[in-house]
Amino acid sequence: MTTATPPSSAPPLNQIGAAAWAKKNLFSSVSNTILTIVSGLVLIWVVLTLLIWGFTQADWRVIPANFRLLMVGRYPINLIWRVWLALGLIVVAAGLSWGVLARNSRLFDRRGLIVLGIGAAALVIVLALLSDPISIAISLGLLALLVGLAFVGQQVGKVVPTFGNWLPLVWLVAFVIGYSLIRGFLIGRPVKGDDLGGLLLTLLTASVSIVLSFPFGILLALGRRSDLPVIRLLSTIYIEVIRGLPLITILFASQFLVPLVLPPYIRTDRLIRAVVGLTMFSAAYLAENVRGGLQAVPRGQAEASKALGMNPLLTTGLIVMPQALKAVIPTMVGQFISLFKDTSLLTIIGFTELLGIGQTILANPQFLGRNVEMYTFIGLIYFLCCYAMSIASQRLERQLNSSGTPTVAPAATIDP
Amino acid sequence: MDEQKVPLWRDDRFLKIAGQVLVLLVVLIIAAIMVNNVTVNFRKLGLNFGFGFINSPASFGIGDSAIPYSSTDSFGRALLVGLVNTLRVIIFGILFATVLGIIVGIARLSDNWLVRKLASVYVEIFRNTPLLLQLFFIYTVGFLSLPRVADSMQLPGPTFLSNQGIYLPWPTGSVRTWIALALLVASLVLAAVFWQRRLKVMELEGASGNGYRNLLLGLGAVALVALLGLEWQAPAFANAAVTGGLHLSSEFGALLLGLVLYTAAFIAETVRAGIQSVSKGQWEASKALGISSGQAMRLVIFPQAMRVMIPPLTSEFLNLAKNSSLAAGIAYGDFFQISTTINNQTGRVIEVVMLVMITYLTINLIISLGMNLLNQRVQLTER
CATH class of the missing domain: 1.10.3720.10 (MetI-like)
Structure with a gap:
């Protein structure tokens, strides 16, 4: 269905702007106003309590002091390069897939950018607390590699559209090599499960x-x-x-x-x-x-x-x-x-x-007694991983849907 | 004809039967090898198979039991305590999670921007972190950091809160309580019946339904009297201890709260999807008929959304039932936790695993059956 869009005039002035937006979305009726005020107060109270606690009472030293344990457990320190290398392989696979799947659209949409930003910021803050310049350098390098490979993947995807079909194989190879590296199956000293x-x-x-x-x-x-x-x-x-x-x-x-x-x-x-x-x-x-x-x-x-x-x-x-x-x-x-x-x-x-x-x-x-700090940190890691994966899967779903039926215009997304 | 006969190895019917026999044989042989290994291992370890241990004394205590139990009781009794504890969490969990989930699900579709965003933040946080982490958090940070029993907090009304748990007013369990309870249940059942009839009369005959309304009001009064007549016993605080009333342990509270918050986030998504699946025309039609938006939701949209919601809701309920076994993480004596204790004491792994599997499968089966019945009731009956 291709009908020409009728020419539209600009919206009346009283329907745009922050005040009009607030009136429509927050204060449209008496009950809505009450709801806004009550939930706003609750929100302010929660955020203030958390901020005051987080900056005055909380003792965050428990995280940097145990950062290595939280990340890799008792993995031998002199073999830690294997983990970095395996992570690098996964980053390569992830970057390529991202680029190839987004070959016909922009690499960054708003939500993906937010997640990436939060992740990078959290990484930098934690690593800065650790004061471990090597880890910071490698992490930032990997992040750059991810974005760089995404661009490469996008270009490759445009030239060779069938490259997408090989992605599962790329992932499998990266996974097998990475796993053997970490456990030391093929090279060097094996690492015990414990x-x-x-x-x-x-x-x-x-x-x-x-x-x-x-x-x-x-x-x-x-x-x-x-x-x-x-x-x-x-x-x-x-x-x-x-x-x-x-x-x-x-x-x-x-x-x-x-x-x-x-x-x-x-x-x-x-x-x-x-x-x-x-x-x-x-x-x-x-x-x-x-x-x-x-x-x-x-x-x-x-x-x-x-x-x-x-x-x-x-x-x-x-x-x-x-x-x-x-x-x-x-x-x-x-x-x-x-x-x-x-x-x-x-x-x-x-x-x-x-x-x-x-x-x-x-x-x-x-x-x-450092439960809140520890659980918050662990929860944040889980949240970032899961949320990033679920956003990725939503994008993937959209890509797959559109690539399957390229003639149909994308359906309006219902996102309240 | 005879020379055209399909050879055996290309005969589809023969191949199908042979394939199945082969698979069955492989499965049976593997099972036989396993059983054989178990017997060999049992002989080596000096173990034997049998459920006789159920009657021997348990000799361990259970922190929280809804039925009388002491450490001299049998393992069977201990398992029963665990089963009651599990069912208690599942039933209340499903009730509260459904209510909270529906509220949050509707809030996610609210016209109010702030409410909508708050609801989505809640849903995303609880869906994207593991339940066990939430339980640890609620248990250690929420419940164990409450004041000790000696300085219990008093909530409005005769309810006390301490790190030992919650003390609530509760019926004493005398004869009078049971009579009042029977009266209460009877009046509620009757009220439900009359409610249905009133709706039917109003819908089909256009009657006012006032007679039924008065009847319902009368039943409400009876129910209220019965509720007050349950012979409530309020907990009392004296000598640095709380006595009387109902004591719910911190472990129970944490598990229930954790399960409700976690499951409600998933139910909210189900509810949102269900409501969004109802076509927009239904909203517009009810608006055109002059129905308020609350009434439209209650009378027009929600009943239709129910049809879409019930199958995913069933699986959320099943998940809640299964997740109740995470009680083991915070030492609440549910069926699984008590089973592992028994396993540690007796070393009867196979029997314990069998009991656990049968119990959870039965619970799940009952929930599925119940939800299937409900599903049949709300489905569109096409004429």
């Missing part, structure tokens, strides 16, 4: 579990949609039982049951057992997401490929599954966010991931 901790352990467990749960999730989703009753039944039972159980009970069961069901001569690391639990858990949820994607693929696609003489394996692998997976990418980002938050449950079974190491530090008599 030496990992803090944000590093949180990120590692979440990402390893989601990657491992991928093949299981896809198989389970196909199994649940299969027309073979036995396979459908088995998949459905697995998915529904796991989804009906709290994660903590699965982690508990994996800690205690895995050694029992394995032969006595196989010894498992408790970190591996935890990852087994997280993977089993996330595979069931992933299966449901993928199933949603499979249902979204029109039946005609499968029928057409059958008509072309493809066997069921090829039909699923080349025609149906790629479309289904593309459709559920935003949902899967959402699942990763919730798994990222859920790894905090490892605290209960005695791991020192981000929240667990916070608890350990708080148990130290030297830092007794």
Whole structure:
């Protein structure tokens, strides 16, 4: 529908300006005015209390004093370059994807800029408190690398539009190399599981579990949609039982049951057992997401490929599954966010991931009673990570929607 | 015909059956290996399988129990205490989270800019941080930093607050309480029935419904009398201790508050999406009929939004039920926490894991069934 926009005149003067805006949005009626005043007072009280507390009573020294613990746990100091290098790889992958996905639009929208700004500011403040010039330099360098690669990715994306299809592979390679680097699988001295901790352990467990749960999730989703009753039944039972159980009970069961069901001569690391639990858990949820994607693929696609003489394996692998997976990418980002938050449950079974190491530090008599400072800091890290990922997934959703149906104008976004 | 017969390995029907048999066999073999390993490991560790331990004395205390319990009671009794504690948190959690979630969800669509922004800040903060962190925060900062029992704070009315928890007025549980309670429930049920009938009469026959209204008012009076007649017992503060009334522990308070705040943020998003899914024409039509915006929300928009909201709401309720197991993080004696204690004492992992799984699956099943019934009621009946 392309109708010419009728010429519009400028809005009357009494409808623009700050006063008119305030009248319309804050004081349009008596009840609205009361609501504004009450919530405004509450807001002022909360903000003032927080500011007064944060600048007079709070003792923020607990954060810089334990910053390394919070970030990487007891990772050997002389090997810390491996973590930086792995982070660099992830930054490369992230920068490229950002650029490629935003190839037809601006790199920065307002909200993305705000998140990036807050993140950079928080980083600089914390690192300045640490007075560790090397870390500051590397972090800022990585940030510059991220933005620079985004521009590069944008240009590459314009020249080679199919580059986007290779992004999952880029991520997988970056992930595998980064993980081997951190654990020291391929080169140098291996790092024990117990030496990992803090944000590093949180990120590692979440990402390893989601990657491992991928093949299981896809198989389970196909199994649940299969027309073979036995396979459908088995998949459905697995998915529904796991989804009906709290994660903590699965982690508990994996800690205690895995050694029992394995032969006595196989010894498992408790970190591996935890990852087994997280993977089993996330595979069931992933299966449901993928199933949603499979249902979204029109039946005609499968029928057409059958008509072309493809066997069921090829039909699923080349025609149906790629479309289904593309459709559920935003949902899967959402699942990763919730798994990222859920790894905090490892605290209960005695791991020192981000929240667990916070608890350990708080148990130290030297830092007794610094709960608010510690929890606020940890909460901020979680918030920034999750919020940034959810904004990224919203952008991704928009990009995927628009690239799928390029002729349709983007629908008006409802953003109250 | 015979030479055209499809060979066995290309016969679709045979392949399908063979594939299923194969999968089943693999699953069974893996299960058998696991069971075998368990028996070998059990023999090595000198363990055996059985639920007989349920009757032996628990010999551990539970800080907070809604039913009488002492450490000489059996493990079974301890588990029952845990189950009651879990159900208590789930039921009140769902109630409060729904109310708060609806309020915040509507606030996110408010005309008022400040209210809208405050609601979104609340939703984003609680959705983007882990529940366990929120629980730790609420428990250690909110509840444990309250004054000690000896200097309990008195809230308006006979309610006391200390780091041991909250003391509320509560019915004593005498015969009179039960009679009053029965009366209260009966009058509420009757009132619900009459309310429905009144609406029906008003809708279908255009009647005033005044007769029913008077009946409802009468029932309200009866309910009020019954409520006052429950024989309330107010907690009293004397000799640096609070006695009487209902004592809710800090752990219970923190868990309930944490679950409500967290789940309400998710419910708010569900409510917002539900309301936005109702077409704008419905608002405009009700405005054209001269209905106030509050009434339009209550009578026109919300009932339609309910249809969209109930399935996601169900999964939020299920999440709340599952998340109640995070009680273990703040040492509230819920079913999971007590199960782990029993596991530590007896080493009966398999039995304990089985009990835990069956219990949570049953709870989830009951919630799903209830919500499905509700869903059927609110769905559009197409004629």
